[in-house]
Amino acid sequence: MSSQLSIVGGGMVGACLALALQPFARQAGWRIRLVEAHPPGDKVQTSYDARATALSHGSRLLLERLGVWQALAQGAEPIRHIHVSDRGHPGITRLDAHQEGVPALGYVVENALLGQVLLSALDREVVEWLAPARVVRLQAQVGGYALDIEQQGQLSQLETDLLVLADGGRSGLLDQLGVHREVKPYGQAAIIANVSSAEGHNSVAYERFTQSGPLALLPLSSKRSALVWTLPEDQAAEVAALPDPLFLARLQEAFGYRMGALTQVGARACYPLQLIEAQEQVRPHLVVLGNAAHSLHPIAGQGFNLSLRDTLALADTLIAAGRQQRLPGDLAVLQEYLQRQQRDQRQTVAFSDYLTRLFSNSQPLLTIGRNLGLLGLDLLPPARRLFARQAMGLKA
Template identity: 70%
Template sequence: MTVRLDIVGGGMVGASLALALQGGARQNDWSIRLVEAQPPVEGGWQPSYDNRSTALSHGSRRLFERLGVWTELARRAEPIRQIHVSDRGHPGSARINAADEGVPALGYIVENAWLGEVLLGALDRQAIEWLAPARVSQARPRPGGYALDVQTPDGPQQLASDLLVIADGGRSGLLDQLGIRRKVNPYQQVAVIANITSADGHAGVAYERFTDSGPLALLPLSGQRSALVWSLPVDVAEAVAALPDADFLQRLQAAFGFRMGALTKVGERASYPLNLIEAEEQVRPHLVVLGNAAHSLHPIAGQGFNLSLRDAMALADRLQQAGREQRDPGSLAVLQGYLDGQFADQAATVAFSHYLTRLFSNRNPALVSGRNAGLLALDLLPPLKSLFARQGMGLRG
């Protein structure tokens, strides 16, 4: 009997899950639908100075190798050869090098538009049915699954789903509709993001700079650009983002320093509030919550998408196993098994991101002294540095 799997949200997490599942679609007699509000644009990617980007860990590279897309993705993924961590106005700093960790790169920065195009281009449209543009306006539990009301340009559709995966982002209206509550821990910060060019280039170095106003990251992009993620207090972020280019660069230079020489160009700026958001339920019978809908993290250590990708691959593995064992992939036992298997990874990654943010956004003099001593120790103790690096790279064991 055909099992109908619906993935709501065709972004990077939803598309990765679909790609991981498509090999078993025919073998397990699965009908997989990807429902996405934005129409797919294939073959339309163009490099842009203003493209948003994502940090991929070394562990995510391994997962994309499993999916068979890394070679194509790597064409425009900029490797991180070194991570430089510092605290503005204090001597503590640490450097983590890929060569010391025995990896070709600690991670990679890739533009979202390119990542999306590679993932969508790898989908087998004989195995994955695309519904885009389309929006699920309502999901109602029914015996053995969910009934979905879907709005499309051709009119409304009603779909029956045996397993519903909600991966439509941190503002998912479906979670509210289904009564799935979310814990929100506000950081009282706003992230200002933009692409930056500097006189000396980035040389493959990702900079994490902690300032009195919050963490600041400059991450290496192709074309000697750097991706800026600047965490600022809520009451100043909007004004800083709206500054004329020259004034913005001057203020950023004062916060960051001259490690890359003079900052010479800034692209279009965007901003969003920073919160730790966690869904209180990630699985129910015939339902999984995935990606930012499940957990949205501070971008300080670039952990959010990498954790979501590991979740997606673990879920795909669990569903494939259920298929081989001829078990219902939507059963609570199967889905709870997936979540139990991911619990330690999720807990460790959320804690790593959250407490790093709290530690380096705090102006308490005692904490400032303690974190600087910690940075010095990190730089001087290779085992501690390696442990920190492996967490950042998404590696276990």
């Protein structure tokens, strides 16, 4: 039973889905089409300012399933310790990979390497790659969707049995389809940059909660750390634009000296933070995936890891349906996927949102409560283990 599957968005989520489906698609005669607006890079572009993604231990296990972890491992910086603190208060929690029985709590991988490894693993006889190409119009029809695609100034129409929208949190295609998204602004913006320090990170990921918002420094190669610094929206752009010495001084004041003096900062990006959730993730012949389905605050590092779990669950559901001679676009099949993932999605979104709101609030009673909570996690191994397993993307 031949089927045509189209994935709009050839980034990390879309490429992972194509890769997960690829072996069964080869056997079943399915055709997979990846439509991506940006041309694929020919090689990894390494630079001081290279952007990176935090992968949980659970995501490592899923990438091993996909057969790509070995290629990623040499460029992945391990997180062996996590240090969570509240600036100006005694509450501290420490997580340790050895205590959790894993080689690392997570890893930080530069996006360019992750993208190259995923795309290199695709079989072009099974996965058709359209890039740069843009879907300008979608139309539901009997048995699937029609896609109007613009490529090199030319328009063409393609049909698909299953359409997966994985084109990011600002997907205009969802608007075309009338898929409502619930948006909860945090009143914060994130400054993203890479920084270096005199003493290096020693494989520690730092989560630091300040009066102005959460701050994270994640370990990268060459003594660099990936910074995610959340500030009130009306301050962030001004801080991001400071000259390097003034920016480092402000960051040092907020973070402290756990890595010694901060010595270098690269280019800064700044964007507003919101919790965005699509109110529909499945329709007949349609799945919304990745940031298009749910965009989370970056401070807890849960966004891509949740999307990867969704992706593998969707692939497993589609493959199981294919083996039963069921059509991949059947609503009943897609609802099985969603029911399978709803608990994980709700727990992860709630965990991320709760941490963000709790540690962005300076009310005295909440400050006392969260510090008692951090101390309790540090002193009570069972509670710390539950927290660690959530952070690692594992079931409690």
